[in-house]
Amino acid sequence: MKKILVLAAGILQIPIIKKARKLGYYVIAADGCADAPGLAYADKAIVANITSEEIMLEIARKEQIDGVIHPCSEVAMNVMGRINDEMGLCGISRETAVRATNKHLMRLAFEEGGAPSPWSTCFENVEDAWKLYCDTDTQEMILKPSRNSGSRGIAKISKDLCKTEFAELFERSKAESRDKSVMLEQFVKGPEFSVEIIVWKKVPYILTVTDKKTTEAPYFVELGHNQPSCFSKADVEEIKQAAYKGVLTLGLDCCAAHAEIKLQDGKAYIMEIGARLGGDFISTELTHLSTGIDMVAAAVNVALGIKPQLEATEEKHGVCIRYFTPSPGKLVSISGIDCLKRDSSIYDYEIYCSEGDIIREVRSSTDRNGHVIVVKKTVEEAIARAEQILQEVNFNVL
The missing domain is CATH 3.30.470.20 (ATP-grasp fold, B domain)
Incomplete structure (x- = not known):
């Protein structure tokens, strides 16, 4: 029986733990909180600091796991990569994990690889960010943490801010950033989407495009998602091509991927790509309901080095x-x-x-x-x- 280690055992990880057991695998769930609800669904529950590479690597070796997955979260992505590197498991490397969780490094990779994304600069100091803000002709920009998710710390800004207002928003983003750095970047005006992807043997398989509903500026919190997309075939194809190129540029392999993209004047811009299943029930529920493809099962299998089933096995719905x-x-x-x-x-x-x-x-x-x-x-x-x-x-x- 193959063993899979699931890093994190919150509400969003429960469907993955259940699915892996249903597929016949032995599931070890680890979380830093003893009350994490997903621990009750695993074959073995371990309470440990999942953000510690050394602790989790020792556990992975002791348990002799065959694969590791960190679904719907990014806080321990580097841990997953390190375990893959040290144990020769299927999945992304630590180097790729770092690049896929640091928005600044991600932007640099997109720029180098020619994947479409907004211009962006990263700062630790508010004075340096303020100088660029004053010097640029761009009228609308975004401040965002370089390492975080869930729309935390994001703010849209315009050129009419005073320095005090700018500094307050900068420090708010910095407080939410896990590496205490903030990105100042071009604001892309237009609808937002996510793209749900399984990468197997270096080939990205795009399962669906998700339409997003968000709050207005300045926070852009996600209020809902729809599948399949209501947009035109041309728009959907533009979005898919951008996501495809972004995944290849980041070097993702043997993992699920969740790309967030905006469309402005018919052109797609990659906001970010996570080497993981998307949260907000997008990957765990919406995708199989709309496509008939069990994305969770596919993600579990690729983490174990098993070829995923990417053909529809369920009825498709809106x-x-x-x-x-x-x-x-x-x-x-x-x-x-x-x-x-x-x-x-x-x-x-x-x-x-x-x-x-x-x-x-x-x-x-x-x-x-x-x-x-x-x-x-x-x-x-x-x-x-x-x-x-x-x-x-x-x-x-x-």
Whole structure:
């Protein structure tokens, strides 16, 4: 029986742990939190610091694993790469992992390889960033952490900021960055997408393109996703080609990949590419519902060096996820929730808050308060029903 080590055991990792066991593999789940919910679903649970290369490498050797996966997260990507290097396992190297989790290094790789992406510069010091901000003619820019995810610390800025305002936003991004550096880059105006990919033997297999719904500036928090894309064939092909080239440029292999791309005036720009399954249920639920392809099983298999099944084995649907984002304040009550229980088109839902909780302004993905996944015959029907549900469920706040 092959053994796979799953780094992290939170809610988003549970489908991967379950799937790996269903495929007949022995699953070892590791997390730094003893209460991590995914630990209960593994064959063996280990509480350890998954961001420590030495600790996790020692565990991997002791357990004699055949593969390692770090799904829907990036905090321990370098650990996964180091284990692959030291044990000769299938998957990305540590060098590739570092490049795929540092947005600055990623931008440099895209520039060198000719993959389409915005211009970008990385700073540790606010004074240096302020100088470039003042010297450039670009009217709209983005400040973002060089190492983070989930829309944390991102802010859109324009040329009318005073130095104090700029410094506040810079320090906010820096506080969210795992390496305490901040990127100042071109703002690409247009719709945002993700591309779900499996890379096997250095060939990227694009499974689908996901349309994204986000908040407006300055935070751009993701509020929902649709599959398949509602955009034209020409737009979708442009997005796919950019993602394909980006994956090759980064040197990803034997892994899942999640590319985030924006489209401006018909041209695709790569925002970033993660060497992992996408979060927000995109890879774990939406992709198999819309394509019929079990992306989770494919990701588990490539991590073990097993050729993935990339043909549809399930029925294809239109699918949509929307997040509940009530107004800030103290939550008094939730009404209309019965509609979530009696609608057969609802594939899954969850409310993350309770009466008495304080609802925060939506500045990152951690500020969302629930989700609903709707499955219909077409994506347009799924979107319409999901948006209707957002109106039917009322979060009453003071």
